[in-house]
Amino acid sequence: xxxxxxxxxxxxxxxxxxxxxxxxxxxxxxxxxxxxxxxxxxxxxxxxxxxxxxxxxxxxxxxxxxxxxxxxxxxxxxxxxxxxxxxxxxxxxxxxxxxxxxxxxxxxxxxxxxxxxxxxxxxxxxxxxxxxxxxxxxxxxxxxxxxxxxxxxxxxxxxxxxxxxxxxxxxx
Numbered sequence: 505x506x507x508x509x510x511x512x513x514x515x516x517x518x519x520x521x522x523x524x525x526x527x528x529x530x531x532x533x534x535x536x537x538x539x540x541x542x543x544x545x546x547x548x549x550x551x552x553x554x555x556x557x558x559x560x561x562x563x564x565x566x567x568x569x570x571x572x573x574x575x576x577x578x579x580x581x582x583x584x585x586x587x588x589x590x591x592x593x594x595x596x597x598x599x600x601x602x603x604x605x606x607x608x609x610x611x612x613x614x615x616x617x618x619x620x621x622x623x624x625x626x627x628x629x630x631x632x633x634x635x636x637x638x639x640x641x642x643x644x645x646x647x648x649x650x651x652x653x654x655x656x657x658x659x660x661x662x663x664x665x666x667x668x669x670x671x672x673x674x675x676x
Contacts (some may be wrong), residue, residue: 505542506552508594513543514600543595544604545557547578549558549615556619565625565633571614575604577658592649613638640664 505515507524518539522532536542556572563571597602613634619629644664648654 505590505650508543509590513594513598538604540601540604543591543601544608546608549612551576552612553615553619554578556616557623561623561625565620565629566636568620568625568666569633569637570665572616573641573665574662577662583657588657589649589652596646596649609638609642637665637668640668 509522514537518532519529521539521542522529528650536545549651552572555575556569559568559571562570569675595605613631616634616637617627617630620633621627627631641661641664644660645657648660
């Protein structure tokens with residue numbers, strides 16, 4: 505990340521990244537399939553799938569996805585906000601990287617859809633719920649990444665997930 509920040513993503517080679525990390529370029533490829541995966545891959549998909557799958561099947565699919573993601577916010581404390589903000593800025597400034605990030609989001613959506621459909625949710629409902637939540641999270645990340653004064657990432661994600669809760673009618 506330091507090299508990307510200092511010199512720009514396209515001006516850094518895998519060999520330079522490996523050298524800065526004190527590993528061979530072959531070791532780099534054991535951890536990351538491509539250079540762009542350093543910016544776009546995340547380890548959370550299996551966890552997200554498990555968390556959604558164990559939510560109450562009586563809840564609407566959108567609420568199941570939302571509730572499945574809420575426990576992950578506790579792990580967000582481990583994220584270095586400034587490094588994540590730099591990562592998001594590099595990502596959004598390079599259209600070719602955005603395409604890879606979109607592909608990663610689609611993989612996450614597929615994990616959520618599978619978690620829902622294996623518990624009886626129709627494929628359409630599962631896709632809509634997963635797409636809505638992933639769209640909201642993507643918007644939250646991009647908005648947060650552009651605003652240095654937006655507070656911790658986990659709070660922005662929490663706010664975003666709360667926006668997906670339908671407003672309760674006050675009519676009696």
